[in-house]
Amino acid sequence: MKAARLHAPGDIRVEDVARPEPGPGQVLVQVMAYAPYGTDVGTYLNRGGRYVKSYPVGIGADFSGIVAQLGAGVEGLAPGDRVSALALDHCGACANCTKGRHNLCLDPAFRTPVRQTCCEEYTLVSARKLAVLPDAVGFEDAAMLAGPVDALNAFRRMRLEAGQRVGIVGVGAMGLGAVAMARALGLEVVAIGGSGRRSDLAGDLGAAHLFPIAAHGERVSERVLGAFPEGLDAVMETTASAWGMDEAFAVAAPGARVALTGGGDLPVSNWQIVERELEILGVKAGPGQVDVLEFIARGDLSLRPTITRRFALDDVAEAFTLLAGPQARDVGRVIIEIGETA
Ligand SMILES: [Zn+2]
Incomplete structure (x- = not known):
């Protein structure tokens, strides 16, 4: 599969890598749309040396896609489901998770966020991070939930x-x-x-x-x-x-x-x-992924009018040059179109 990999600050390349296999609790998602965010530009430039410790590394966190394959023990999802993903993983069982504040999961295993990547044809995601999209929500809006x-x-x-x-x-x-x-x-x-x-x-x-x-x-x-x-x-x-x-x-x-x-x-x-x-x-991200999807489905919220450029995965270097450059002030949201929307 094709995947974007950073090799140094400002050096992003699209490469052929092996398609990963989902482990227990994981889902392999075919990425359809990826919307780069300020944090991604920080990662691309490795501002202050804070974002990347070793290269090569993948990039991207806000995306939507289609469930391709389920790992062991995953319930409630099926291949073909259209999905979006939360930023943070969580245990689903602690006092905060059961209160609906899963962005503040108390389980020490989730204290350090797992780095998500999505600027690639397929990505592995913890099943707990995924929400199935209502029919009325398109892949582009679902990629801009953060x-x-x-x-x-x-x-x-x-x-x-x-x-x-x-x-x-x-x-x-x-x-x-x-x-x-x-x-x-x-x-x-x-x-x-x-x-x-x-x-x-x-x-x-x-x-x-x-x-x-x-x-x-x-x-x-x-x-x-x-x-x-x-x-x-x-x-x-x-x-x-x-x-x-x-x-x-x-x-x-x-x-x-x-x-x-x-x-x-x-x-x-x-x-x-x-x-x-x-x-x-x-404010540490938020637990309201499903609520926001409902606002979009009802037609009360859409960020599609803010999209000013769309790029194919092969042209991701051009997209990041734009987002990190002086012209960024005249750029709204950028979408990297990855999957084929039939
Ligand atoms: Zn928890």
Whole structure:
């Protein structure tokens, strides 16, 4: 089978490799669509040496496909099922898993995430990560679940209800997913950051207020506070960058809830958290894969309008050159089309 393998930062090649065999509890999935994400660009460049310890290595985590073969003991799935995959594996039996918070599985065996790869014709996936797609959900939407799943978790934890306002910092893959999820829930969106086409896409998805940046790193929080002088009661930070963290806390009103998805040190002191009674919520992916699929099936959520380029697997190097380059600001989501959609 064909598979993309990184050989060094920025060096991605499509190679012939052996098709893997599913072990117990695993499913071999024929990959149909793969949507690269910010983390994948980080892996491609091995930013800060954090992502890849040894080469060659596969890439990709957000995908959809068709069940090709079941490993021993897998129940509830059959060859031919159309599926999407959660980011994180879990035990399915611990106190958190049985409460539906399987992104916070307590089993030590799942504490270190298993690296998923999907930029290849077939990939092995733990059966517990898979969900069968409703008939109305296509492979492309099902390959872009990570943003909406994280955002649904964030908005539920922030206890947001229809009509309430939320600031979303960043309009990359996760930010656009968060805007779409917010609109599906009836939230009023203040999109903070992004430039070029990405900012326009946030508007197309229904963000009511856009605060684009003219240049990388430009602060826009003063303009946001000019429009909303009391600040925002709920803010989701999606960039995991120092800029995003600074902006998120700058626009948060006293008493606000701020959801974080990554990033470095907090830009506020303990005392400032007390003084402003900030509620800071960590968001580690999310358990809402099936819920998001239902929003898509009902026609309430689709990220397909954000797709600006499609590439064949053979052209994946061109796709990553685009995503890692200066033109990325004018690129929405990119889809790597892998399987033949008959
Ligand atoms: Zn568990």
